[in-house]
Amino acid sequence: xxxxxxxxxxxxxxxxxxxxxxxxxxxxxxxxxxxxxxxxxxxxxxxxxxxxxxxxxxxxxxxxxxxxxxxxxxxxxxxxxxxxxxxxxxxxxxxxxxxxxxxxxxxxxxxxxxxxxxxxxxxxxxxxxxxxxxxxxxxxxxxxxxxxxxxxxxxxxxxxxxxxxxxxxxxxxxxxxxxxxxxxxxxxxxxxxxxxxxxxxxxxxxxxxxxxxxxxxxxxxxxxxxxxxxxxxxxxxxxx
Ligand SMILES: [Zn+2]
Numbered sequence: 001x002x003x004x005x006x007x008x009x010x011x012x013x014x015x016x017x018x019x020x021x022x023x024x025x026x027x028x029x030x031x032x033x034x035x036x037x038x039x040x041x042x043x044x045x046x047x048x049x050x051x052x053x054x055x056x057x058x059x060x061x062x063x064x065x066x067x068x069x070x071x072x073x074x075x076x077x078x079x080x081x082x083x084x085x086x087x088x089x090x091x092x093x094x095x096x097x098x099x100x101x102x103x104x105x106x107x108x109x110x111x112x113x114x115x116x117x118x119x120x121x122x123x124x125x126x127x128x129x130x131x132x133x134x135x136x137x138x139x140x141x142x143x144x145x146x147x148x149x150x151x152x153x154x155x156x157x158x159x160x161x162x163x164x165x166x167x168x169x170x171x172x173x174x175x176x177x178x179x180x181x182x183x184x185x186x187x188x189x190x191x192x193x194x195x196x197x198x199x200x201x202x203x204x205x206x207x208x209x210x211x212x213x214x215x216x217x218x219x220x221x222x223x224x225x226x227x228x229x230x231x232x233x234x235x236x237x238x239x240x
Pocket of ligand 1: 112113173175176
């Protein structure tokens, strides 16, 4: 029986979300990328330690995830049975250099998040204008941080933080009545929170949101259970 196995050998990693905890306790990260042959690709779950870092070009064997019908969604073959050695199933081929990034990203831009929604596309890139960020209190914060047998603590997940970062913006050809106001889950934001408690507000400076010297694009995706609701997976940025 076909499990829709597929080798993607040209996957450019565009962004990674902050970790989530699966029901079985695995701490998992959602990765989004672009393949010339497949288009936008979501890989989930992946390990926090995986080599799927932004701008890496990788080869990975994937299969469809029966619990996620979005056409862009895939999981790494063996992601359940071989979780501890899953990174062995990923081969890093190279890194997209600055020239490659600045050539590729503008070709992937949609005019507005609404266009992605209308096309039932679960991943895309928009070019924001007048973008700003704010911190929003999380109502379902989980205060317990699991400790391992050896006494270390597992990487914290989004729900362990009292705040979540959000961004407000217009797209380059915005169709929306109001400005978009979306949660941003970029792993770097939450890593900053983890390492710099009390300096959460600085996360927006780190993203260069107000810096005119940086070119900025938003990698956006919808949520498996809320297909019309989009979040920002990452701010793709480089110095002009
Ligand atoms: Zn828009």
